[in-house]
Amino acid sequence: MVGPALEDNYPLIGRRRFLLTSGGALLAAVFTRPALARLTVQEALAVFANGAEIKEGRIRLEIPPLVENGNLVGATVTVDSPMTEADHVKRIALFNEKNPQADMAVFHLGPRAGRAEVSTRLRLATTQVVTAVCEMSDGGFWASKAHVIVTLAACVETL
Amino acid sequence: MARTLVNVPETARAGEIIEIKAMIAHPMETGHRVDAKGATIPRNIINRFECVYDGATVFAADLYPAVSANPFFSFTTVATRSGAIRFIWTDDQGAVETASAEITVT
Numbered sequence: 597m598v599g600p601a602l603e604d605n606y607p608l609i610g611r612r613r614f615l616l617t618s619g620g621a622l623l624a625a626v627f628t629r630p631a632l633a634r635l636t637v638q639e640a641l642a643v644f645a646n647g648a649e650i651k652e653g654r655i656r657l658e659i660p661p662l663v664e665n666g667n668l669v670g671a672t673v674t675v676d677s678p679m680t681e682a683d684h685v686k687r688i689a690l691f692n693e694k695n696p697q698a699d700m701a702v703f704h705l706g707p708r709a710g711r712a713e714v715s716t717r718l719r720l721a722t723t724q725v726v727t728a729v730c731e732m733s734d735g736g737f738w739a740s741k742a743h744v745i746v747t748l749a750a751c752v753e754t755l
Numbered sequence: 756m757a758r759t760l761v762n763v764p765e766t767a768r769a770g771e772i773i774e775i776k777a778m779i780a781h782p783m784e785t786g787h788r789v790d791a792k793g794a795t796i797p798r799n800i801i802n803r804f805e806c807v808y809d810g811a812t813v814f815a816a817d818l819y820p821a822v823s824a825n826p827f828f829s830f831t832t833v834a835t836r837s838g839a840i841r842f843i844w845t846d847d848q849g850a851v852e853t854a855s856a857e858i859t860v861t
Contacts, residue, residue: 668823692821696787700821708813708833710772715829719785719821 637727640691640698644729645737654738655688657728659718666720666746673703673728675712675738685712687731693724700726720746757781761842763856767834775806775814778827779844779852785820801826803845809835834860 635643641650658672675685684707690700703714712730720726723746729739762776779801786798798820806814813832832840842854 672829690821695821696785697819697821699819701819702817703830704812704815704817705830706811706813708808708811708835709831710833711831713831714814715827716816717823717827719823 634696635698637691637693637698637725641727641729641739644687644689644691644702645731648735648737650729650737650739652739654732655728655730655740657690657726657740657742659726659742659744661743662745662747663720664747666722666749669718669720669744669746670715671718671726672713672715673730675730677712677732679705679707679709679712681707682733684709684733685730686733688712688714689729690718691727691729692718692720693726695719695721695724720744720749722746722749757844757852759842759844759852759854761840761854761856763840763858765857766859766861769834769836769860771834772831773834773858774829774831775840776827776829777804777806777842777854778825780825781844781846783818783820783822783824783826787820799847801844801846803843804828805843806830806832806840807843808832808840809838834858836860 654676656674659669663669673688677685685705688703691698692700700718701716705712725741725743727739727741729737731737758780760778764773767773781801784796784799788796790796800818800820802818804816805812814830816828818826837858837860839855839857844852
């Protein structure tokens with residue numbers, strides 16, 4: 597333990613220490629606030645990939661760059677894969693940056709899909725980046741991002 | 756529970772990749788909205804969708820509140836044999852809705 601006297605002798609250490617502890621307290625305050633208690637995209641991706649490396653490419657996320665209504669945003673994900681028994685897409689997941697929850701949907705596919713192509717409709721709370729990730733049968737993970745501008749938000753409206 | 760709408764080709768050649776579309780009428784209540792009195796409206800969403808064909812689940816989805824009301828999916832499968840393609844939706848309250856479509860594979 598460093599006593600107060602020593603900190604007085606080394607004011608730099610004292611300040612650094614103060615910044616570290618106050619930064620930690622601030623982080624704790626941010627993460628315990630229920631409205632903000634969501635995983636970041638990076639955290640959600642790490643959970644999905646179980647910590648494995650995620651590379652850019654092989655997956656394409658088609659989503660309109662500008663939408664009027666965030667309640668109904670059409671999205672299509674396509675993965676470059678032969679979809680054979682030996683080489684196919686196992687899962688495709690979508691994550692968002694700024695909705696109350698990072699997870700959007702997880703699709704489970706297999707060689708019987710024939711093609712790795714899935715469409716659905718999403719809610720977007722605000723202008724943000726949507727990330728699509730796929731897990732291949734060889735254990736590799738691939739990701740792609742798309743930025744969407746939303747003029748009328750979903751999720752936040754009252755009745 | 757709810758009205759469903761599925762679209763499957765009536766006929767296909769064996770080995771052909773067919774496109775399937777499935778939709779269900781459901782509010783997908785997010786659990787983030789509040790009513791006029793300020794009380795949170797409890798979450799109630801479809802959390803699982805499955806498509807079963809020729810003895811196996813060929814497509815499944817785990818859903819979160821970020822999926823729009825009346826969830827819609829479009830996906831593909833390889834036509835293997837004639838028979839029913841079944842669709843199963845499950846919501847947070849455990850309610851299950853099913854639909855089925857016949858396909859003739861030549």
